[in-house]
Amino acid sequence: MTSYAPSADGAPTPTVAYQWQSSANRTTGWASISGATARAYVVASSQIGRYLRVKVTASNGVGSPAVAYSDASATAVAAATPNVPRSVKGLAGNKAVVVSWTAPVDNGGAAINFYQVTATPKVGTVTRTCTTATNSGALSCQVTGLAAGVGYRFTVKAHNSVGLGAASAPSAAVTPIAITWTKVGQVVTAKFKPVLGATKYTEVSTGATKASGVCTVAGTGTARLVTCVITLASGTSTLTVSAATSAAVLMKSTRVQVA
DSSP: OOOBBBTTTTTBBEEEEEEEEEEEESSSSSETTOOOSSSSSOOOGGGGSSSEEEEEEOOOSSSSSSEEEEOSSSSSOOOOOOOOOOEEEEEOOOEEEEEEEEEEOOOSOOOOHHHHHHEOOTTBBBBOEOOOTTOOOOOOEEEEOOOOOOOOOEEEEEEEOOOOOOOOOOOOOBOOOOOOEEEEEEEEEEEOOOOOTEEEEEEEETTTEEEEEEEEEOOSGGGGGEEEEEOSSSSSSEEEEEEEEHHHHHHEEEEEEEE
């Protein structure tokens, strides 16, 4: 038994059912497609070249159900892999890069369920990659395990139910750094080589410690280092070290620290 909520005029609210059908010639031989009972239908390979329509049945429990058919489609074309992601860029970190991008213009006719990022060159014999969580809608992920001081370019592929699409145009080169963290008592120090083009270095803590550290640059040549120092309160804090210009952030690295 099905219950119906009455509408404003006292008539039961109708329920609507969908059934997609296909035909070889658009006029006769319409057959229901097994399992195709949602409002939208992703064309299966078995339906390529056939005509499609949807049968809509509305019932409110009073009298006979009302049935209507959509106009027949043009011959069906199966979903394809997505177009390439756009505007790929990277933000350097501690032997890592956070890569972000814009979604493709066309998803190929099926929802994008994840993205895959690939770094070039390899680290030794290993190709470093990252993949977004399935169906998360994320448009960024972090590639880890990179070598400091090496310029990497990144390409992104979008994936849907058909498979992986083509690779995007590569990002501009991004060079990760290496940060050395030390802790003495409640004092935490981060040291790293200056980031090319950076004019400002900052350190901010959240969590148990809500404060800013002090960053200084000293030394010459290859011995020139950025040193950021902060004193933490007891508990767990999240430290973020950044390098920037007046217009953009060039590097950002985050560390969870217990004090």
